[in-house]
Amino acid sequence: MSHDPQLRIPATYMRGGTSKGVFFRLQDLPEWAQTPGPQRDALLMRVIGSPDPYGKHTDGMGGATSSTSKCVIIGPATQPDHDVDYLYGQVAIERAFVDWTGNCGNLSTAVGPFAISNGFIPVDRIPENGTVAVKVWQKNIGKTIIVHVPIRNGVVQETGDFELDGVTFPAAEIVLEFVDPSDDGGDNGAASMFPTGNVVDDLVVPGIGTLRATMITAGIPTIFVNAADIGYRGNELQGDINSDSAALQRFEAIRTAGALRMGIIREVAEMASRQHSPKVAMVAPPMDFVSSAGKSVAADAMDLQVRAMSMGKMHHAMMGTASVAIATAAGVPGTVVNAAAGGQVGDAVTFAHPSGLLRVGAQVTNEDGHWVVRKAIMSRSARVLMEGLVRVPDPR
Template sequence: MPHLPQTRIPATYMRGGTSKGVFFRLQDLPEAAQVPGKACDALLLRVIGSPDPYGKQIDGMGAATSSTSKTVIVSKSARPDHDVDYLFGQVSIDQPFVDWSGNCGNLSAAVGPFAISNGLVDASRVPCDGVATVRIWQANIGKTIIAHVPITDGAVQETGDFELDGVTFPAAEVRLEFIDPADEGEGDGGGAMFPTGHVVDDLEVPGIGMLKATLINAGIPTIFVNADAIGYTGTELQDAINGDAKALAMFETLRAHGALRMGLIRHLDEAARRQHTPKIAFVARPAGYTASSGKAIGEGDVDLLVRALSMGKLHHAMMGTAAVAIGTAAAIAGTLVNLAAGGGARQSVCFGHPSGTLRVGAEAAVVDGQWRVTKALMSRSARVLMEGHVRVPFSNP
């Protein structure tokens, strides 16, 4: 009987921040997969090993977590003042779809290094020694990211002494600027960043009741609630939630109702096919706890505590885009994030997550009666784990 041959495609397996994924140059993909659509989705699903009813992704490059079921496509940009276009695909583990609705802030740190190493950035923009500035167009959300990539002897420097909680080994620091990270669309309340026009809303959720919530579009659409309002302290690690089916169902119900209130979906049942966005997170005032690595986090080490879920599970650290949302919300008086951090004006915040701590900054101001964030800043690291080719049973029509 006829069999489907394996297609050999150049690819790089990279860690960016606390995530990792398979990176492609657009030009290296089969022609049918170079444009958005079924062929591209089918290819990426097969690369990662989805859908997998066993939930393991054994027959692919994924590792069966939201942090590792990821793909990135990079190409030279035709946009003025940009070097590359970056498209992120969050691959569902057990369902046959790729979610293109948002960015991955962690893998954003690897886009600049990948682009330089793969000849997608003009050589004149890469110093022999120093820092290369890579101007990235994030195609999923239509935003600009500026990556500051260390260069040694004309090549990307990957090793160094920058430590990132959630990553075992130190590496070189990659500084990221998320330019104008808030949503520019007009919400029901006329607020671009806050789709309802309010920094805090009353959100009615079946089985939970009425909750205070901050619904924000910055970095990635995110729903923030207070930890104590849903029975938590903000010091929880993954096992406390991910092994609790009832808790996970509660968070998904909360996420779906928040998505509906934010105008991201029209019907509640649409949330199941929009797993990547919005994110759901809960916040609390500072408290001491022991991180997943065994590291002791003191009450005085952080400004607040944040726990966030991604693709239906508590994240082992913090999603980069959610960190942008945290930094942005912390800078705006009256949000639940700002209040958990003690209130008042601030340009940066250090928050505790399951793996440790992370500092993120944001520059916010009121412009024409609306909050405006010009940029959010944070540091991550990135490293090539493997490069060569992936092999995929794929027919190029």
């Protein structure tokens, strides 16, 4: 066993939206971790504290939840007319695995501030007071995200009065634009936002039965089902689901069946390497409920209820990428999401999640008989929690 000193790597610990993670500049990583592969994965797992059979991340920077077991690598832009490349790794908690198959919409918020504060944006683009639009290339999924970062007195503004349900304290508002956030091309051409070619399907789930489901790839591949069809009200909180192992198995069965139907996997065994996507969510019409913070939320404040699963557990709020999927599906007549929202078709939707409410805009249009989404917009916030050097034993 090696007794060498720990590695000392420049890093920033940041909150973005309702998530937080460890951010690195690509050039600050050890040379052997600057390219994809097992050595990079081993380093990031050791930073987070995974795999941890105790499920606590006591010996690392992770928080032992899907929202806090994350690493981000920011590098110079490889695409024309972009500012940075953004690579996201979702680190498994109890097993040795890093999932690179998707994006984190919440941490996307923090990419803009990080890029500005770490020298990726030319000084002449940063006003004394105003906003900088940071154009981000999301490498995991090959999509563009524009992060509108407020600037005050020449530096990133972090404090403010913008409140985000699921985050305890207010901060400065950051507007995110997800550009052309759905998949395109493939066997169904422009219709591939709905991989089956349908806005709603009868999804056969072994051990459960046949469920009406909308399967969409906007933001992140997501399978939507009606809460009532699987025995729920739709306004449940984390404790109602995450303490029920049988319920978690049912959601995973739905996720697996949907992944097969969407063509994401060819056989069930492949799900072991896809903990991050696709997502599965249940929807329900508006109803009064009490959030996880004890706040009463009235039915007339929302268009629908949504509860989503992330890494095998119900999310405490809502993933940013799944929020894009929700807003997009809500704007397409016939989806289960649209139906739960009472058939509303508009450019924005307000949905309830366990922590409260979120409003997301989506520019959804029918072009030549195919539904497409050109842009999704939402407001989040971000803040640096700590910066300096992360210390980690050399995992090689």
